[in-house]
Amino acid sequence: MATLKEVAKLAGVNISTASRALNDSPSISAATKVRVRQAAEELGYRPNLSARALSGKGTGAIALVVSDIMSPVWNILAGGACDAASAASVPALLYCAETDADYLDRVLPEMISTGAAGAVLGLHLSEEAQRKTEASGLPAVLAECFPLAGLPAVYSSRYDAAREAAAYLQQKGAKTVVLVTVPGFDMAYNKGCADALKDTGARLRVLTGPNTYQAGFALGYSLADELYGPTGIVAVCDGQALGVQHALQNRGVRVPQDCAILSLEDSVLATATYPGLTTMSKPLYRIGAKAAEKLLLKIKGQPVESECLRHTLTVRKSTL
Amino acid sequence: MATLKEVAKLAGVNISTASRALNDSPSISAATKVRVRQAAEELGYRPNLSARALSGKGTGAIALVVSDIMSPVWNILAGGACDAASAASVPALLYCAETDADYLDRVLPEMISTGAAGAVLGLHLSEEAQRKTEASGLPAVLAECFPLAGLPAVYSSRYDAAREAAAYLQQKGAKTVVLVTVPGFDMAYNKGCADALKDTGARLRVLTGPNTYQAGFALGYSLADELYGPTGIVAVCDGQALGVQHALQNRGVRVPQDCAILSLEDSVLATATYPGLTTMSKPLYRIGAKAAEKLLLKIKGQPVESECLRHTLTVRKSTL
DNA sequence: CTGAAAGCGCTTACAG
DNA sequence: CTGAAAGCGCTTACAG
Numbered sequence: 328m329a330t331l332k333e334v335a336k337l338a339g340v341n342i343s344t345a346s347r348a349l350n351d352s353p354s355i356s357a358a359t360k361v362r363v364r365q366a367a368e369e370l371g372y373r374p375n376l377s378a379r380a381l382s383g384k385g386t387g388a389i390a391l392v393v394s395d396i397m398s399p400v401w402n403i404l405a406g407g408a409c410d411a412a413s414a415a416s417v418p419a420l421l422y423c424a425e426t427d428a429d430y431l432d433r434v435l436p437e438m439i440s441t442g443a444a445g446a447v448l449g450l451h452l453s454e455e456a457q458r459k460t461e462a463s464g465l466p467a468v469l470a471e472c473f474p475l476a477g478l479p480a481v482y483s484s485r486y487d488a489a490r491e492a493a494a495y496l497q498q499k500g501a502k503t504v505v506l507v508t509v510p511g512f513d514m515a516y517n518k519g520c521a522d523a524l525k526d527t528g529a530r531l532r533v534l535t536g537p538n539t540y541q542a543g544f545a546l547g548y549s550l551a552d553e554l555y556g557p558t559g560i561v562a563v564c565d566g567q568a569l570g571v572q573h574a575l576q577n578r579g580v581r582v583p584q585d586c587a588i589l590s591l592e593d594s595v596l597a598t599a600t601y602p603g604l605t606t607m608s609k610p611l612y613r614i615g616a617k618a619a620e621k622l623l624l625k626i627k628g629q630p631v632e633s634e635c636l637r638h639t640l641t642v643r644k645s646t647l
Numbered sequence: 648m649a650t651l652k653e654v655a656k657l658a659g660v661n662i663s664t665a666s667r668a669l670n671d672s673p674s675i676s677a678a679t680k681v682r683v684r685q686a687a688e689e690l691g692y693r694p695n696l697s698a699r700a701l702s703g704k705g706t707g708a709i710a711l712v713v714s715d716i717m718s719p720v721w722n723i724l725a726g727g728a729c730d731a732a733s734a735a736s737v738p739a740l741l742y743c744a745e746t747d748a749d750y751l752d753r754v755l756p757e758m759i760s761t762g763a764a765g766a767v768l769g770l771h772l773s774e775e776a777q778r779k780t781e782a783s784g785l786p787a788v789l790a791e792c793f794p795l796a797g798l799p800a801v802y803s804s805r806y807d808a809a810r811e812a813a814a815y816l817q818q819k820g821a822k823t824v825v826l827v828t829v830p831g832f833d834m835a836y837n838k839g840c841a842d843a844l845k846d847t848g849a850r851l852r853v854l855t856g857p858n859t860y861q862a863g864f865a866l867g868y869s870l871a872d873e874l875y876g877p878t879g880i881v882a883v884c885d886g887q888a889l890g891v892q893h894a895l896q897n898r899g900v901r902v903p904q905d906c907a908i909l910s911l912e913d914s915v916l917a918t919a920t921y922p923g924l925t926t927m928s929k930p931l932y933r934i935g936a937k938a939a940e941k942l943l944l945k946i947k948g949q950p951v952e953s954e955c956l957r958h959t960l961t962v963r964k965s966t967l
Numbered sequence: 968c969t970g971a972a973a974g975c976g977c978t979t980a981c982a983g
Numbered sequence: 984c985t986g987a988a989a990g991c992g993c994t995t996a997c998a999g
Contacts (some may be wrong), residue, residue, distance in 0.1 A: 329663050330758060330992060332992075332993095341969065341971075342969045342970090342992090342993085343969080343970065343994075344969055344970070344995095345993080346994060347969090347994090348993085350994085354968060354969085356968060359968080365749075371756075372995090373759060373760035374993075375701070375989085375991085375993070376760055376761050377698075377992080378993035379993055380975085380990070380993090381697045381698050381701055381991090381993070382974075382975050382994040382995080388761070395726070396725055396729060397725075397932075401716050402717055402722040405716055405717075405741070406715070406716045406717035414983090417740050418739050418740050418757065419740065419742075420739065421711065421739045422733070423733070435738070436693055437738065439648060440693035440696060441649075441696050441738045442695060442696055442801070472675070516740070540918055541918075544921075550729075563941075565919075566915075566997045568920055569921075573920070594915075595914075596915065596916065596919050598861075599860040599885075600889070600893070601889075650975095650977085651976065652976075652977095660985075662976090662986090663977095663978075663985075664985055664986070666978060666979085667978085667985085674985085676985090679985085682989080693975070695976050696977095697974085697977090698975070698978090698991090700977090701975090701978095701990090702976075702978040702979080909991095925968080969999085971997095971998085971999105972995100973995090973997100973998105974993100975992105976991105977993095978989105979990095980989090980992090981988085982988100983984105
């Protein structure tokens with residue numbers, strides 16, 4: 328790789344002039360800039376980011392941490408953040424951290440050591456983890472994680488999604504709404520459903536199980552025996568939703584006629600099934616992208632605010 | 648962040664001694680090593696990777712390039728590579744490149760500029776792109792991409808997967824095997840199926856369409872009219888396979904009794920459907936992990952060989 | 968508008 | 984076994 332020194336030599340200027348020309352400093356004559364740029368072009372010059380980092384500017388690299396890149400949900404968020412980073416031509420470092428402890432003990436120190444300019448935090452972080460991140464001084468913005476400390480976040484409202492989903496099903500005729508969720512998950516889902524059904528005469532049931540297709544299937548199988556009258560299911564994850572759906576269909580329950588199903592995710596699973604799964608889709612790609620954009624602003628010292636992005640209802644065939 | 652200088656001061660040694668102690672140089676007394684390490688621990692010292700990179704060692708960061716992190720296939724490969732990198736505690740830079748041109752014009756120069764020590768190339772690269780990568784001097788290993796130039800690769804055999812899939816269906820009674828593939832895809836799939844059916848009396852049909860559920864659905868719909876006798880479908884991707892399956896079922900074709908379906912991927916889609924999709928699964932996670940491990944070896948100067956990893960047959964309910 | 972110099976935090980010959 | 988010094992490739996006050 329050509330270095331700045333060689334570029335400067337070819338352009339016949341001092342290395343510091345070359346540096347300024349390439350960084351578009353206002354105190355450099357247009358003629359010089361042109362000359363230096365041509366030289367850089369000719370040599371295929373690419374700045375060494377490590378050197379740049381060391382001399383003050385930082386590599387500009389941002390870290391992207393998600394709980395699991397292999398999940399068909401977090402990978403979308405990562406995709407949005409990655410695209411935003413590449414649009415701004417800053418490198419993106421990928422980290423996976425499944426637990427708070429792993430994040431705090433391993434990932435956070437590693438990010439700092441690597442010289443990341445900031446981090447997009449696309450995973451569920453406790454208040455303590457959020458506080459410690461802020462205390463570390465590393466600029467960070469949360470992605471699809473509710474802000475509990477001072478860090479800004481880009482996220483979608485689970486409460487709203489659940490409330491609108493339950494309301495939608497109730498309006499379509501459901502007398503019973505079943506919320507299928509995961510033990511330990513955000514209670515905002517429960518509250519949203521409950522609020523939507525208040526004073527409607529429809530009742531709410533809550534079923535919990537692991538976030539998997541198999542668990543949903545088991546839940547659906549037993550649910551089939553207890554279905555009386557028009558029912559709507561709000562599932563917190565696509566996998567669960569499909570498991571429930573297939574078990575019900577297997578037991579002779581017609582979807583959506585006897586029982587409608589709506590998921591609060593919107594992964595590949597939602598479209599690759601028949602009948603297609605209706606979803607209140609989280610804008611994960613945009614959340615990832617926006618979080619990265621805000622991070623870049625924050626790194627530049629600009630103030631950034633938290634932002635709640637709207638989900639959108641995508642009606643497919645699992646609801647009326 | 649504490650610097651090496653502060654650690655050295657606290658340990659009462661010269662900075663170069665501190666550096667060597669931390670890097671476990673053989674020419675440092677055990678007692679000194681202990682002292683320096685305690686000092687580092689006490690200060691929460693973390694080496695500045697940019698500085699290290701600049702002074703010769705490289706950041707050690709490896710680049711991870713995939714065609715699309717949002718795909719439920721490539722994200723698994725990325726997950727394997729990411730885990731391997733973190734096990735070796737080297738940072739992983741994530742890049743997405745959908746085309747050869749984007750890879751060559753944007754990603755490759757960026758990786759070099761960022762000072763990546765090497766790259767795991769988890770995308771389909773033409774011979775030219777492979778050659779240019781090698782010429783760039785950046786250590787690289789291909790992941791799930793057939794080696795066409797000098798770069799080593801970790802991949803699975805498409806020919807074998809297709810051949811075994813077709814043979815399996817034929818043995819289960821299929822008189823016609825339909826290969827559902829994507830225009831422009833590797834012809835090894837076609838050849839594998841053809842070879843498997845040679846001299847069996849079973850015939851091969853090839854249908855092509857985009858790699859999507861919708862395209863598969865359309866294909867399946869028209870295929871339903873032309874089904875005579877026991878048929879087996881080998882689909883190159885899960886999305887297509889499911890589309891075909893659902894369309895057939897929709898048209899009254901029983902899966903697997905009238906028509907068996909086998910996919911050559913094994914994404915989340917395969918398990919989150921009913922009946923479950925039988926697959927000849929590519930070991931994508933292991934491919935990603937192994938490619939990263941080999942890359943790390945290659946960076947250290949050790950010779951590495953290409954390796955073909957076996958797929959495994961996962962029988963679910965879409966075949967007899 | 969441009970140049971000479973210092974410095975970022977490390978590693979690694981070179982002495983001792 | 985340890986220290987003093989040079990150097991990696993940049994950026995940025997400080998002079999001029």
